[in-house]
Amino acid sequence: MVTTMSNTPAADQNNHIKDPRLARLISLWTVSEETQDSLQSCRTYEEYEDVVSRCALSCSSHTTDSFHRFYGMQRFIPAGILVKLALEVIYPMCRVDRGMFFELLAKALVKESPAEKAEREEYVYDRLKDHIKLNGRVTLYRGATSLNYKPTSAISYTLSREKAEWFKNRNQLFGGTDGVVIEKDFPLSKILWYTDCRKEQEVIVESPYLRRLINQAMISNNRPLREEKKLVC
DSSP states (O other), X not given: OOOOOOSSOHHHHOTTOOOHHHHHHXXXXXXXXXXXXXXXXXXXXXXXXXXXXXXXXXXXXXXSHHHHHXXXXXXXXXHHHHHHHIIIXXXXXXOOOHHHHHHHHXXXXXXXXXXXXXXXXXXXXHHHGGGBOTTSEEEEEXXXXXXXXXXXXXXXXXXXXXXXXXXXHHHHHTTOOSOEXXXXXXXXXXXXXXXXXXXXXXXXXXXXXXXXXXXXXXXXXXOOOOOOOOOOO
């Protein structure tokens, strides 16, 4: 894990660092006092989103710069807001460092208050209620190839088989082989978020890898592990 630096400019703190790429990353993890003040004065999700858009999304979204700037802002954002920003804004719109993103998301999910968690779950239910089957599960699809198969870590699915086919074909164009559409039923308890910001009917789920990170974060916070019912997916 990368520790967020203090507000002293990176060049002053790290004169011994010769690699300009590392100095660049440190500068992105550093949050200015002005940005801290802006975040600490926020009261609504929309206000936090505005600050993140100005201070994080102003960086390149084609590299991980926007994500790294957001990563540096995390300790100034309440957990419930952080989860929503991560899943609604950062993950769909920016290139992320997946390991750091999963770690950030797991810690934020553990720190959610009961009220924040209930609000998120109600939001998910309202968006997916027309797709919930009699057994309480939702059928989701994922277009995958050898480039992005990794079922134990995949968190992004869609309600649309057609959109999953599109992703399968697109990934084959970029060199992926063995294109396939994965169809899987998920219980609502494993669904973290729904967003249509890219018109993809995207559903974010709790993967086995993310669950392990959540369990680790719970242990770090001295919280008991949630009892998990064994469900056949």
